[in-house]
Amino acid sequence: MALNIVIMAAGKGTRMKSATPKVLHKLAGRSLLAHVLKRCEPLSANARIVITGHGAEQVEAAVQAEGLSFVRQMPQLGTGHAIQQAVPALVGDGTTLILNGDVPLIETSTAKALIDACAGHALVLLTVDLADPTGYGRIIRNADDGGVLAIVEHKDATPEQRLIHEGYSGMMAAPTAALKRWVGQLSNNNAQGEYYLTDIVAMAVAEGLPVLGIKAHNETEVLGVNDPVQLAQLERAFQAQQAEGLMRAGVRLADPTRFDLRGTLTHGQDVEIDVNCVFEGQVTLGDGVRIGANCVIRNATIAAGARIHEFTHIDGEAAGASVGEGALIGPFARLRPGAQLGAEVHIGNFVEVKNSTLAKGAKANHLAYLGDATVGERVNYGAGSITANYDGANKHRTTIGDDVHVGSNCVLVAPVTLGNGATIGGGSTITKDVNPGDLAVARGKQVALTGWTRPAKKR
Structure with a gap:
């Protein structure tokens, strides 16, 4: 079964207040993006794709390696729009793992757990229990089987939903064929005018496909860098x-x-x-x-x-x-x-x-x-x-x-x-x-x- 790994690394990182693209800032002597790539090496992907945008030439030059390909997101119109750019580069009908280039400490074992749970037929979200979930999309689960019903953004959550401490990390594994279909149906009919990848959860639920949530080992491995x-x-x-x-x-x-x-x-x-x-x-x-x-x-x-x-x-x-x-x-x-x-x-x-x-x-x-x-x-x-x-x-x-x-x-x-x-x-x-x-x-x-x-x- 073919495995694609897609890493989203197109963002500008305005809050870093730096001329250096955000994913190239260093953590423990290695760029954020290099950390993610390193942790993916043991997964033996058929295709490794980095989505670049802001500072694309600089980012691509910094991490270029054999077997690594790049697609560009110009302009940047949301996470769903980013994956739309990667669709032509996806291979096979197996699993696509989607990671974030500014979340450097994702554990290889966690990424593998997402891939194994997906197995080419389920949408699997990486979630995390947070002491303070402010700003994170809340995971709404089925009370009967624990399956994921929806992701509710913080600003849209009800007071009851905001009491939920399980948040969405922004990373997932999806059946490649279904992912291609779903991102092609995304709409930007929202206040931000962007295409949200999280909208595919509702599509999967509507189609009756399993939607699972796997929790990260700890909060550190899903923490991103914005400033x-x-x-x-x-x-x-x-x-x-x-x-x-x-x-x-x-x-x-x-x-x-x-x-x-x-x-x-x-x-x-x-x-x-x-x-x-x-x-x-x-x-x-x-x-x-x-x-x-x-x-x-x-x-x-x-x-x-x-x-x-x-x-x-x-x-x-x-x-x-x-x-x-x-x-x-x-x-x-x-x-x-x-x-x-x-x-x-x-x-x-x-x-x-x-x-x-x-x-x-x-x-x-x-x-x-x-x-x-x-x-x-x-x-x-x-x-x-x-x-x-x-x-x-x-x-x-x-x-x-x-x-x-x-x-x-x-x-x-x-x-x-x-x-x-x-x-x-x-x-x-x-x-x-x-x-x-x-x-x-x-x-x-x-x-x-x-x-x-x-x-x-x-x-």
């Missing part, structure tokens, strides 16, 4: 869900209300995360990892027993970054793309590492830069030292062998190689290779002038 306030509220609700899931899996969060996950976090046992930490992209934390307060970690793998001290920023971007077992990073350290740190490496305060590998036990504890470098085991890299890796046009690599000691305030001008066991005197600018075991000093000779008088300020 920045609602977006922020949904963000916190979603983060609370993620935090609870991590804690139930054994992660210790110092304060789940001060935690943000904007991607995927994979973890081992006995992981501890302090307050105000942000995780983005793909992050993996091994057993016993401890993350200090106010860290931002993006696209990184951190091995067992590593400690990430406070205010550390790790951003692997596409290349990724990795921290070895038992390493100590920070506070106030920065790891950039291509930073690959071995076991027991120490990266201290105000040290930046980019596109560099550091072998087991290497240390750069203070105020240093390592870019495009290969660093051996047990290297001590002094405070204030840098690799000068860029000549104004090209990047060059620095190679530092095992057991090298680089003194403070040194400049290693790449390409350059320091052999195993070499020592670089503090304050040196090294432009040539240094042989294993050698001491290299490259700085001006110290001069002392006896009897010199410091200039005095003229009065």
Whole structure:
């Protein structure tokens, strides 16, 4: 049986007061529409159709993917009018699932329940029990069999009907052949001059087709976004869900209300995360990892027993970054793309590492830069030292062998190689290779002038 998934994403979102189309606003680092598409992936639809309108080109460019098609609703004349535009793209005579692009947290299991209940012959509405149903269409059920008789809009509801707390979410599954027929019969004879998809409920009832209501697991999964306030509220609700899931899996969060996950976090046992930490992209934390307060970690793998001290920023971007077992990073350290740190490496305060590998036990504890470098085991890299890796046009690599000691305030001008066991005197600018075991000093000779008088300020 063919399955169509239609996502309505044509609205302007006037109350967002933004040039960005509403469905492209971000929730936990991903657009609202991308959330919906992601949750539909396991459903194996024969056709996935996004209805665009306001900012159509921008929306389509942002989410385009293989197997995803777009239809445009111009102008936007209501939800029924939106589905009318999608009718030519629907395939088969099975089921069409209709979702909203600004309702990002619909559960895959809920969507599947709608599809299964429809089975190509019933109209199935997703409903929700609301503490405050103001503004929602009320679900009127048959007292005998519990079937849905009608949806009554809030403004049209009687005082008795307004006491009903079951509201319509705006999402449904319908028999595709019947849906095509129903939307073709819709009228815009109403105060707003729009075509309402909810009018098909009365058509289904009149035809004697089953009309069912399936309740969402919770209110959060059917909450939409109309303004920045609602977006922020949904963000916190979603983060609370993620935090609870991590804690139930054994992660210790110092304060789940001060935690943000904007991607995927994979973890081992006995992981501890302090307050105000942000995780983005793909992050993996091994057993016993401890993350200090106010860290931002993006696209990184951190091995067992590593400690990430406070205010550390790790951003692997596409290349990724990795921290070895038992390493100590920070506070106030920065790891950039291509930073690959071995076991027991120490990266201290105000040290930046980019596109560099550091072998087991290497240390750069203070105020240093390592870019495009290969660093051996047990290297001590002094405070204030840098690799000068860029000549104004090209990047060059620095190679530092095992057991090298680089003194403070040194400049290693790449390409350059320091052999195993070499020592670089503090304050040196090294432009040539240094042989294993050698001491290299490259700085001006110290001069002392006896009897010199410091200039005095003229009065």
